[in-house]
Structures are given as structure tokens and as C-alpha cells.
Amino acid sequence: MQMTTLRQDFLFLALFAIAVLTMPIWLDPLGANYPDLLQKFAIYGIFAIGFNILFGLTGYLSFGHAAFLGVGSYAAVWAFKLFSMNVVPALLLAMIVAGLFSAAIGYICLRRAGIYFSILTLAFAQMSYNLAYSVLTPITNGETGLQLSLQDARILDRTFGIDATGGIPFPNFFGLTMGGYGGFYFCAVLLIVCFFIALRIDRSPFGMMLRAIKSNQNRMAYTGFNTRPYAMTAFIISGMYAGLAGALLAATDPLAGAERMQWTASGEVVLMTILGGAGTLVGPIVGAGVIKYFENIFSAYNEGRLHAIFSFLPDGLENFFVTVTTPFVGEGWHLTLGIAFMLVVIFLPGGLMEGVRRIRSLFSRRKSKPEQAELAPAE
Amino acid sequence: MKLFNVNRRRFLRGSVAAGAGLALPTIFTSASRAQGYCNEPTGSSVVLGFNVPQTGPYADEGADELRALQLAAKHLNGEGDGGMLNTFTGSQLQGNGILGKKVEYVTGDTQTKSDAARASARRMIEKDGALMITGGSSSGVAVAVQSLCQEAGVIFMAGLTHSNDTTGKDKRRNGFRHFFNAYMSGQALGPVLAESYGNDRRAYHLTADYTWGWTQEESIKATTEQLGWETVETVRTPLGAGDFSQYITPVVNSGADVLILNHYGKDMVNSLTQAVQFGLREREANGKDFQIVVPLFSELMAQGAGEAIKGIYGTANWDWKLENDGTQAFTKSFGQEYGQPPSQAAHTCYVQALLYANAVETAGTFNPEGVVEALEDLEFDGLGNGPTLYRGADHQCFKPVLVVQGKEEPQDKFDLLEVVREVPTEQVTYDPSIFGGELGDVNGQC
Numbered sequence: 001m002q003m004t005t006l007r008q009d010f011l012f013l014a015l016f017a018i019a020v021l022t023m024p025i026w027l028d029p030l031g032a033n034y035p036d037l038l039q040k041f042a043i044y045g046i047f048a049i050g051f052n053i054l055f056g057l058t059g060y061l062s063f064g065h066a067a068f069l070g071v072g073s074y075a076a077v078w079a080f081k082l083f084s085m086n087v088v089p090a091l092l093l094a095m096i097v098a099g100l101f102s103a104a105i106g107y108i109c110l111r112r113a114g115i116y117f118s119i120l121t122l123a124f125a126q127m128s129y130n131l132a133y134s135v136l137t138p139i140t141n142g143e144t145g146l147q148l149s150l151q152d153a154r155i156l157d158r159t160f161g162i163d164a165t166g167g168i169p170f171p172n173f174f175g176l177t178m179g180g181y182g183g184f185y186f187c188a189v190l191l192i193v194c195f196f197i198a199l200r201i202d203r204s205p206f207g208m209m210l211r212a213i214k215s216n217q218n219r220m221a222y223t224g225f226n227t228r229p230y231a232m233t234a235f236i237i238s239g240m241y242a243g244l245a246g247a248l249l250a251a252t253d254p255l256a257g258a259e260r261m262q263w264t265a266s267g268e269v270v271l272m273t274i275l276g277g278a279g280t281l282v283g284p285i286v287g288a289g290v291i292k293y294f295e296n297i298f299s300a301y302n303e304g305r306l307h308a309i310f311s312f313l314p315d316g317l318e319n320f321f322v323t324v325t326t327p328f329v330g331e332g333w334h335l336t337l338g339i340a341f342m343l344v345v346i347f348l349p350g351g352l353m354e355g356v357r358r359i360r361s362l363f364s365r366r367k368s369k370p371e372q373a374e375l376a377p378a379e
Numbered sequence: 380m381k382l383f384n385v386n387r388r389r390f391l392r393g394s395v396a397a398g399a400g401l402a403l404p405t406i407f408t409s410a411s412r413a414q415g416y417c418n419e420p421t422g423s424s425v426v427l428g429f430n431v432p433q434t435g436p437y438a439d440e441g442a443d444e445l446r447a448l449q450l451a452a453k454h455l456n457g458e459g460d461g462g463m464l465n466t467f468t469g470s471q472l473q474g475n476g477i478l479g480k481k482v483e484y485v486t487g488d489t490q491t492k493s494d495a496a497r498a499s500a501r502r503m504i505e506k507d508g509a510l511m512i513t514g515g516s517s518s519g520v521a522v523a524v525q526s527l528c529q530e531a532g533v534i535f536m537a538g539l540t541h542s543n544d545t546t547g548k549d550k551r552r553n554g555f556r557h558f559f560n561a562y563m564s565g566q567a568l569g570p571v572l573a574e575s576y577g578n579d580r581r582a583y584h585l586t587a588d589y590t591w592g593w594t595q596e597e598s599i600k601a602t603t604e605q606l607g608w609e610t611v612e613t614v615r616t617p618l619g620a621g622d623f624s625q626y627i628t629p630v631v632n633s634g635a636d637v638l639i640l641n642h643y644g645k646d647m648v649n650s651l652t653q654a655v656q657f658g659l660r661e662r663e664a665n666g667k668d669f670q671i672v673v674p675l676f677s678e679l680m681a682q683g684a685g686e687a688i689k690g691i692y693g694t695a696n697w698d699w700k701l702e703n704d705g706t707q708a709f710t711k712s713f714g715q716e717y718g719q720p721p722s723q724a725a726h727t728c729y730v731q732a733l734l735y736a737n738a739v740e741t742a743g744t745f746n747p748e749g750v751v752e753a754l755e756d757l758e759f760d761g762l763g764n765g766p767t768l769y770r771g772a773d774h775q776c777f778k779p780v781l782v783v784q785g786k787e788e789p790q791d792k793f794d795l796l797e798v799v800r801e802v803p804t805e806q807v808t809y810d811p812s813i814f815g816g817e818l819g820d821v822n823g824q825c
Binding site for chain 1 (some may be wrong): 434486498505506591825
């Protein structure tokens, strides 16, 4: 295993922070520089980091993580309705509720491993989805989704005399409104904090335990460790990350709908993690970015836009290229994503991060030799 | 181990980087706030957002809506034969764009999910500078996008959405609906059912278990019970159930003689087909022929259900076979462009686009405040439905509702529904206060 010093970690973190905070600049040429998508990058980045703590480290493949995202969103919108339009109570409540919810589900599901665990989590998530969609409509407002309204209680806001005048107020962080670029920088800072926590977990003895669960649970049990509390902790942490992401979704766009919990949403985070590279720190965030980019940018291309792109070509060739590319953009964006995913899984089983690693090793082949000498002898 | 090895040079370098990072956000705040209203168009063109389901259960409706909206953009720019621009009475539109600005559009995929629809609408507003969002084929999405547009300060012209909530308890000042709703369906369908099936029927409801299904069931139940019908039972079915046999079997021995299917889309296709396969329509109960009713019909669903829809009653917003100038002009130019007649989803989106453009021309500005004022209590004609009122109190259109029946001998796959009656506007009009909700103020600021 690669050992890193604390200083290297901080350097890594600093680079990561710069990359995240300058997203509006370097994403501009890609057409992705607008607040909503930037917010989605940061929020789904948090979701994917959290998922990776469970899946990447312990190897437990949860197919129901969207349930925690949805629960977080509902909790956050209720906090906006009942307490305050400030995001702090909403984020806290969402993380607590998602944590409790994941403790309950984890307590049952973690009794099984492998495919049985995946199916159990999937079943619970689908159950939550159906409950939210119809049975629990008084709490979730069903299909329409839970929304803010002018008549909301907002107890804290009212007591402090911050009252809504003219229209429904927007969630804010002590005055910084959560829409637009303000919302993005707020989410970005939380992403960096979450990344730092994940980094510390990854490097800690606790992280080592989680990896041990992944490599061989029986062997770990024979050495005298009870594995379940470790897996359970990872599951809850990961659930709280999802809850935080859900709360941020609700904060930047105050509406919580049931389809956030659907199995396709759970599958999406699995895709993000595998596409980027399960078990790596940055991979899941990259994967989340790629998928959200496809979903928002590729789906918006229509024939008119394609004609504009290929207009530099002669007429016949232009029409040919437009015909060839049309099935892959607009309503066909799923197809493009599917092909990209297959290519990554086939040629880069370790995700996009493996690609980065391979390229890096090409440039530093000479340096790689002494590494073998560093292998420590077994005790 | 020492964490940071700070010397003067490193300190300076670090503080410069930190300062630059902190100053960065300010470059985005200056330009965007300088406008009079959100996305004020400054060039020679104006951008509209066409947000329709391109994937998922309502992709067929979405594709048809997009065709109609693209056609509307063409007609507004003076290309093609002009369609309903020629029949729209009291119109200010001249076929030179809107206020002389060329109409451009951006498209997006709602996936029939509130989140995806809102993300797509926000992209159109924030990135592409769209001034108006239209389209959509589900009430959940319509309500979600409507409240987003209210917050974002642009106009929302709803597409196909039938729930009472869109212009009821979830109505917004920036949102408008041309399509009819579940309450109107009930009011229109009731008398026709009484005439055909009598006043002492026993009804059994199967209802899709979500907001739209419930409002639909409530409305139909209220009207049929007024007629003297008895409701035997109302059963909720999960959305997208696929197999409805377990819900249909109990109907046979329930003592009911009418089955009302409050389903839409694929659910309706499946439940109706299965009910017919179970031989319900050949049965007799209480000495009467057993009947099935589907309150909300659409051509695309009728195509899916095939033979099963013959003779079944339902309601529709519009049908391409109506004999008025607007309908004929629209059907003709849609047919020339795409080689098939338009669906009611296509019609409502086309009309919404024209109404928005006309309101902008009337107001002389794209400012939502002016546009809302121009649309509220607007009376117009020539858009296929006869004289229509855009009621200011809840932003709902009032116009005749069609009662349709599945044709016994259809000519082709576009000729599946027969218009039995045009129920006059007075019969479907209601007091806006019955559904609650508040419009709030117009919002034109980003």
C-alpha cells in the first residue's frame, strides 16, 4: 500500500480545493459553467464520496443509497417549512435523520453480504420510494413533491423577525442566498470538507479495518475483530453523506420529490463510482461530474445545434455527420453514456482514475524501479 | 513530523494564491444583476425553452409536443404556412418573430421526473437565457417546473397536465395552463354517462395511487354520485403496476356494473386491455350490460390499447377532427410538416407558445409583469377550441370540453376516437376558490 505523509495529504487537499473552486473558469469552455450544473457537480460529488466510503473501502455494494438522499431532502424541506430558511438547521436535521434511517436499514441489511446485501438495500430503497410516492403523501406530498409555501410556519425566522414579504423566501446561509453562484461556492466548500473527512478516514486505522473487511471478512474475524460494528459505522457515515447531499439538493432548489429515491437514482451513484474508479478518493467525484455533464449537456443537443457545430464542413458531409451523431445526443444521451460506461469497464476496469494512473506511469517509468526495493518484509 | 515548513517565500506564495481564490467569486456577481428583468433579450433574437419528456413513459407525448413547438417557432418567425396564426382572432402576431426578435429555442429532457425537469429548466434559464418554459406531460413535473419558474422569474406555459392542483392548490402567478383538468372531465362526462348508462349504476374505481389519480377519482366520484350512481369500492393501484389482473378479478363479484379506470399512459393501456381480456364487457351485472369508463383519453394511449377502446367513453381537450378553422389550419400544417395528425398534447403546447408570443406583443415587453397582465382574463378564439377565457383568478383556460368515444370502425391508426359531444364552457366552469392555493405576486427577477 502506498504510504503518504500528512504534508502530502494537505498538498493533495489544497490542489483539490483549487480545482473545485476554479470550476467556473475551467468548465466554461465545456459549456458547463452555469450555477445549476456546478451545484449538481459539487452535490453529487459529496454523494459519490460517501458512497465510496461504503463501496470502495468495505466492498459492500449498496443498491439503495438514493433512499438516504431522498430522506435527507425531505428532512431539509421540512426544516425549511417548520424552522428557518437558514440552511444550517436543514443540513443538521437532514444528516441526523439520514443517519438514523441508515442505522435502521444497515442493522438489517448488514446481516448479509454480497448479492444478498445489495438486493436487501435495493428492496428497502424501493419500499421507501413507494411509501414516499403514495402512502406517506401527507408527509411527502406524493407525486407532486414537497414544496415550500407562503403559509409555512418557519418558527425560528418568525421569532427573529425575519419575515417573508412578497413571495416565498429562498434558502440562505446567513444572508448568502443558495441560488446561483453563491449556492455553488457553499456546496463546493462542503465538498472540500467532505473530501477532507473521507481522506482522513481513508488514511486512518479505521479505514484500514474497512479495507480488511473488503479483502477477507473471515480472516479479520479470526484475528479477533468483530467486523459488523465497522461495517455498520461505514454504512451510517455513508448514509449521512447522502443525507447531506440530499439536503443540499433541497437547499439549492427547494423541492423534494419521490423519484429522487427511485432505483435508477441508486443505480446512478453506483455508475458514478465505478466510472470514476471505486476505492479511489477523486474517482467518484470525477464520475459524478461526467454523468451529470452527459445528463445536462448532451441531452440538450438537438439537430439545429448539431448543424451549427458541423457547419464548417461542406453541405453533404455536414448532413452526413449530423445524421450519424443525432442518435447519440438529445434523447439518445443514455446511449452515449452506456457506450462510455462499457468502454471504461472493458478497457479501464479501475475506472477513469486507472486511466490517469496509466498515463502517469508512462511518464515516470524510470522512477518506478526503486519502488520494489521498498517492499517491507513480512514480520 | 512537521506539518508545514513555512519560510517567507512560501508564505508569500500561499497568501497570493489564497487572495486570488477569495476574490474569484466577485467576477460573476457584477454583470448578471444589471438587467431590468430576468434574461432581458438584448440581441436580435429571443430564446424559448421547450422542456419535454424525451425518455421515460411519456416519451411519445413528448416527441409530439416537441414537433408542435418547433412548428410554432417556425410559424412565429413567418416560415411555413402560418398555421393557427391566420385563425387566431384578436392576435397581434405578424409572423416576424416576437416584438421583431427572431424566435430561437433550446430543448431539454424532463425524463418525467421533477428533479430532471427542474435541472433542465434551470439550464435553459441560467445558461441559455430562456424567457419562457413550456412543455411537459405530467402533472407532478408541471407543478415542480411551475414553482421553479416562479422563483427564477420567467413565465411557465404548462403543457399536458390534467391534475386540479396545477391551477388549484399549487398555482403560481408566473404559470399558465391551457389544458383542461380532472374536475372539468367529471363535469363533462357525468351527463353523457347518465344518458347512455342510466341513473342507477354501481361503479367500481381503479385509481392510480398518486396525486393525479386521487383528484381524478374524487372528481368523477362526485359527479357520478350526484347522478344517483352508487360507488361500490375505490381501489388504489401502484403506478406502473404492469399486471392488473389481481385488481380486476375482484371487480367481477363486487356487484358493480361499471368499472372506472383512473389511469393514464401505460397504466391505462394495460388495465383497459386486461379488463377487456377478462371479458368484463361481455358480462351482465344487476341485469345490465357491464361498462368500462376511462375519464382521460388521448390518441396515443388509444393507439396503445388498440381494439380494447372501442365504445369506451372518456374526455379530451381537443381532437384533430374538430370542424373549426383553427383546428383545420393546425392539422393541415402539422400534417404537411410531419405526415401525421397532431395529438392533443401537441395542440396544447402549440397554442401555449402562440398565446405567450401574443401576450408579449400586446404588452410590448418580455417583462413577466407585462406578460402576466396581458394573459390574465384574456378572451380569444380561433385556436381550435372555440371561444376561450384565460381566467385571471387561477390562470386556467375555460373552453368547451370534448366527450369522446372509442370508434367501432376506425379508418386508420389516427382515427380511433369519435367526438360524441362538445360540452359547453358554462357546464365545466367552477369557482376558483374550491381548490385553495394562492397565486402570489409576479416575479421577474432572477
